[in-house]
Amino acid sequence: NAALGREVLASSTCGRPATRACDASDPRRAHPAALLTSAGGPASPLCWRSDLLPRAPLNVTLTVSLGKAFELVFVSLRFCSAPPASVALLKSQDHGRSWTPLAFFSSYCGLDYGRLPAPVDGLAGPGPEALCFPAPQAQPDGGGLLAFSVQDGSPPGLDLDSSPVLQDWVTATDIRIVLTRPAMLGDTRDAEAMVPYSYSAMELQVGGRCKCNGHASRCLLDTQGQLICDCRHGTEGPDCGRCKPFYCDRPWQRATAREAHTCLACSCNSHARRCRFNMELYRLSGRRSGGVCLNCRHNTAGRHCHYCREGFYRDPGRALSDRHACRACDCHPVGAAGKTCNQTTGQCPCKDGVTGLTCNRCASGFQQSRSPVAPCVKTP
Amino acid sequence: EVMPTLDMALFDWTDYEDLKPEV
Secondary structure, eight states: OTTTTOOEEESOOSOSSOOSSOOTTOTTTOOOGGGGTSTTGGGOOOOEEOOOOOSSOOOEEEEEEEEEEEEEEEEEEEESSSOOSEEEEEEESSTTSSOEEEEEEESOHHHHHSOOBOOTTOOSSSSOOOEEEOOOOBOTTSOEEEEEEGGGGSOTTOOTTTOHHHHHHHEEEEEEEEEEEOSSOOOTTOGGGOOOOOOEEEEEEEEEEEOOTTSOSOEEEOTTSOEEEOOOTTEESTTSOEEOTTOOSSOOOOOOSSOOOOOOOOOOTTSOSEEEEOHHHHHHTTSSOOEEEESOOTTEESTTSOEEOTTEEEOTTSOTTSTTSEEEOOOOTTTBSOSOOOTTTOOOOBOTTEESTTSOEEOTTEEEOSOSSSOEEEOO | OOOOBOOGGGOOOTTOGGGOOOO
């Protein structure tokens, strides 16, 4: 129950000002919305109660923030009195900034929500949609239960692992229940028919699991008290929804039952701490590797910091990952024709008659001259 | 035969001052 212990915001709660039946300042006679998600559950005799609603609009909303994204399974609300004749169930995926309907419950689908009643023989469309179901029935004890399963609006056969549409359908950060029309009042546009009424409920449950996209097996409270996934597979974020900074050798993907889709670390031979993903390289590699190392250190260069930058050459006696794997060419300022040596052998380009790895000696049959332009001349 | 390394002190930089390396 993702709603357990979470704060519920009710647009109307009785007791302010106090009446004989309800006094918000007296714990024995208060009926706060917190009762809906407290641990007391159905065993608790206390109910949340709205203010008396003498005239339309009779909408009362109950909003519960789940703290992070969850994958819903069901939502239920147990009423203490006769359940409303019309209820809208909404969800938010962006912490309450926008809302989309999950389902409607009404004896007046067209009148209250402009919708046709849900077809009894299944969904018409290929994807999940918010349908209008019959209003919850009053129970013999005078209460009633509103119950919604995410399967109720979803075509059979969709698999959560393979259906992004279904993944989107079940994802919610907040749940809102709009009690639209009280029971018994019929068409509330008829002012003559209206009598003071209040909604009353005892338990709100939001069945679901912490959404971690398959990359965590548990959720934890962070230092700010926020619920977050304990991410693995090289992922991070509240929902493990992205790869960690250095783990971008291939695109982030949701894990499935068959494949973890681990975010892979870039291959930088221990010479870089950052990398970026390049989709074109990823495609060219046959969808195997798209990471490009950034800021190669230790005089290395290349996509994987796998060769030496200009002016340096590979020391064959050291491993590629060694911080001294690349040695400076050290070409002689007079004997060499340039400063860049062969990156593999370290051989500098020598002027005529000059020899040596760094071009620092005259070749056999040559001797040093006084000219820095032609430092070695043939021995007479 | 191992030749001696080039002796920088032997070079005459008179006409090549702009090429002279910093030591």
